[in-house]
Amino acid sequence: MHRVLQQPFKTAVLVLVWGWLLLLVLTPNLLVVGASVMTRDPGTFLSLPLNLDSYRQLFDPLYLDVFLNSLYMAAVTTIFCLLIGYPFAWALSGLGKQRQTLLIFLMIVPFWTNSLVRTYALKLLLATNGLINNALMGMGLIDEPLKMLYTEGAVIVGLVYLLLPFMILPLYSVFDDLRQELLMASHDLGAGKLSTFLHVTIPLTLPGVLAGVMLVLLPAMGLFFVADILGGSRNLLVGNVIKNQFLDARDWPFGAAASILLTVAMAVLLLAHRLSQRRLGEEAQT
Amino acid sequence: MKEALLCLKNVSKAFDGKTVLDSLDLDILDGEFITLLGPSGCGKTTLLRLMAGFELPDTGSVTLSGHDITHAAPEHRPLNTVFQNYALFPHMSVYDNVGYGLKMEKRPKDEIRQRVSDVLAMVQLQDFARRKPHQLSGGQQQRVAIARAVVKRPQLLLLDEPLSALDYKLRRTMQVELKRLQRELGITFVFVTHDQEEALSMSDRVVVLKDGEIQQLGTPREIYERPANLFTARFVGETNLFPGYLAAVNDRAITLDILGLRRTLQKPAFTVREGEQVNVLLRPEDIRVLAPEDDHGLAGKVVERNYKGSTLDSVIHLEDGTEVLASEFFDEDDPTFDYRLGEPVRVSWVDGWEWLLPVEPEPVNEEAEGLAADA
Numbered sequence: 001m002h003r004v005l006q007q008p009f010k011t012a013v014l015v016l017v018w019g020w021l022l023l024l025v026l027t028p029n030l031l032v033v034g035a036s037v038m039t040r041d042p043g044t045f046l047s048l049p050l051n052l053d054s055y056r057q058l059f060d061p062l063y064l065d066v067f068l069n070s071l072y073m074a075a076v077t078t079i080f081c082l083l084i085g086y087p088f089a090w091a092l093s094g095l096g097k098q099r100q101t102l103l104i105f106l107m108i109v110p111f112w113t114n115s116l117v118r119t120y121a122l123k124l125l126l127a128t129n130g131l132i133n134n135a136l137m138g139m140g141l142i143d144e145p146l147k148m149l150y151t152e153g154a155v156i157v158g159l160v161y162l163l164l165p166f167m168i169l170p171l172y173s174v175f176d177d178l179r180q181e182l183l184m185a186s187h188d189l190g191a192g193k194l195s196t197f198l199h200v201t202i203p204l205t206l207p208g209v210l211a212g213v214m215l216v217l218l219p220a221m222g223l224f225f226v227a228d229i230l231g232g233s234r235n236l237l238v239g240n241v242i243k244n245q246f247l248d249a250r251d252w253p254f255g256a257a258a259s260i261l262l263t264v265a266m267a268v269l270l271l272a273h274r275l276s277q278r279r280l281g282e283e284a285q286t
Numbered sequence: 287m288k289e290a291l292l293c294l295k296n297v298s299k300a301f302d303g304k305t306v307l308d309s310l311d312l313d314i315l316d317g318e319f320i321t322l323l324g325p326s327g328c329g330k331t332t333l334l335r336l337m338a339g340f341e342l343p344d345t346g347s348v349t350l351s352g353h354d355i356t357h358a359a360p361e362h363r364p365l366n367t368v369f370q371n372y373a374l375f376p377h378m379s380v381y382d383n384v385g386y387g388l389k390m391e392k393r394p395k396d397e398i399r400q401r402v403s404d405v406l407a408m409v410q411l412q413d414f415a416r417r418k419p420h421q422l423s424g425g426q427q428q429r430v431a432i433a434r435a436v437v438k439r440p441q442l443l444l445l446d447e448p449l450s451a452l453d454y455k456l457r458r459t460m461q462v463e464l465k466r467l468q469r470e471l472g473i474t475f476v477f478v479t480h481d482q483e484e485a486l487s488m489s490d491r492v493v494v495l496k497d498g499e500i501q502q503l504g505t506p507r508e509i510y511e512r513p514a515n516l517f518t519a520r521f522v523g524e525t526n527l528f529p530g531y532l533a534a535v536n537d538r539a540i541t542l543d544i545l546g547l548r549r550t551l552q553k554p555a556f557t558v559r560e561g562e563q564v565n566v567l568l569r570p571e572d573i574r575v576l577a578p579e580d581d582h583g584l585a586g587k588v589v590e591r592n593y594k595g596s597t598l599d600s601v602i603h604l605e606d607g608t609e610v611l612a613s614e615f616f617d618e619d620d621p622t623f624d625y626r627l628g629e630p631v632r633v634s635w636v637d638g639w640e641w642l643l644p645v646e647p648e649p650v651n652e653e654a655e656g657l658a659a660d661a
Contacts, residue, residue: 184373185369186375
């Protein structure tokens with residue numbers, strides 16, 4: 001009787017989920033793949049014949065530069081997020097449950113404001129006669145305003161600001177699962193603080209690090225509006241290239257090829273994450 | 287063999303103002319198997335953690351073979367712990383788990399290999415060295431945890447309820463195994479448990495703890511047969527507790543009124559005065575259940591019977607309402623031996639097997655210590 005009731009419900013849910021994924025995830029991606037192998041057309045955007053020119057164009061030194069620079073910006077962002085997020089998540093997991101909930105809540109509150117608005121807010125802080133410069137000048141610490149806006153630094157600040165929670169949350173989850181007994185066991189067996197950190201804490205929190213890197217590195221390459229608002233109108237990120245190809249240059253095949261590149265990069269990272277988790281085994285059957 | 291290896295002196299510990307250990311003294315002898323026994327919250331795990339160095343005492347000192355280790359970090363103490371849930375490193379193989387301590391000591395690779403395979407052979411896991419902990423059964427994980435702790439040849443092995451996660455049968459096997467290991471290794475074992483049966487069957491000495499204070503310290507036999515106070519008597523095994531009225535007190539003997547029966551007994555170690563009351567303790571197996579037509583004992587009827595395989599446990603209601611627990615072994619000559627509910631019987635006990643305790647509550651500790659020292 002239970003099964004009879006359960007089966008149709010289960011089927012309905014599965015159909016819904018698969019239908020959703022096919023319609024809204026797979027189809028658009030196939031369209032992008034399709035677009036990437038077509039030819040640019042000024043009138044209809046896309047036309048035949050099929051070719052791989054767009055992919056060849058990705059290796060054009062001009063764009064290669066953008067990609068490498070974008071990767072560099074994203075990598076720096078990720079490193080900062082990791083440097084801030086790792087100790088933060090560690091400390092967070094050591095607090096009482098009530099304080100943990102409060103801090104996570106505070107971290108999530110900014111999500112209720114559109115990230116575009118928050119990026120403009122950062123612009124107000126960093127601008128030549130923005131809040132920070134005015135404050136520093138008012139205190140007499142500097143004589144003339146610092147150039148902060150429209151630098152790569154400003155873009156990285158914006159990216160770190162927007163993406164930090166995506167690093168902290170998966171890290172917090174692995175630290176929360178990390179059993180104190182394992183650290184005690186390590187000390188008990190003669191390992192000092194550093195050895196315990198290297199041999200136990202890091203390996204056991206690695207899946208969280210990889211998950212955080214995935215959630216920060218790729219979005220960082222795509223957040224074109226951060227580069228637009230805080231970096232001036234330069235092609236700093238792959239996201240800017242993609243946006244420009246579709247909206248300004250009207251080169252859809254090339255824009256599509258560039259976004260495929262990001263998707264492939266994501267797939268590689270996912271695979272790495274999967275492997276690292278398999279290495280840890282299904283563990284935790286205490 | 288009989289000198290103190292680890293000495294705890296006047297050790298106190300409080301968490302958030304709540305006293306967990308109260309100026310406790312304990313000497314652990316070299317080579318013994320000592321068990322810390324008590325209900326949850328009695329401070330036994332905290333005591334173990336103080337020895338391991340995971341907690342520091344608020345007052346008092348801890349010395350190990352004459353060296354003060356009160357404030358030494360866990361990694362600098364020559365003792366190892368077997369954790370309750372084993373705490374095996376999930377990302378390392380059995381071999382790496384066991385070898386971890388030696389690697390931290392920076393031992394040469396060959397020596398590590400030799401010692402790890404020796405100790406794995408000792409716990410019969412030599413074929414499992416390449417496995418990950420999650421690929422092992424509970425009993426095997428337990429053995430890895432023990433192997434990992436003894437491979438460093440500690441002076442003292444601390445075991446924090448190591449068998450509590452295992453099922454009954456496996457637990458019995460591991461109890462025997464642990465005793466064997468202890469004999470072979472000659473390491474002092476400090477074993478924490480809340481299982482009194484386990485404590486009695488494995489230990490050389492048992493420390494009974496309650497509310498952070500030692501209730502009694504003695505051999506399993508002393509703890510069971512001569513409990514220092516009501517708590518120990520009730521916590522360790524089943525107990526019949528009858529009120530006894532002192533009818534007469536002499537230099538060496540006393541006359542006692544127990545449920546209307548008059549008995550003359552040896553004078554107990556605590557002070558007794560005529561007219562006062564004492565507690566008379568009788569274990570269920572001290573009780574003799576007699577036929578209703580017998581000429582001595584107390585009349586009552588069987589209200590409960592429990593077949594236990596090797597014994598028949600029964601509850602008998604005496605005429606005055608007192609409940610008596612009795613546990614009798616089956617007799618080969620009488621395989622059909624059993625009781626009907628409501629069957630009238632008489633109850634007696636073996637003369638001289640009564641154990642007397644002063645009436646509590648109020649201060650029991652002076653007497654407890656007096657008795658323990660006496661025993």
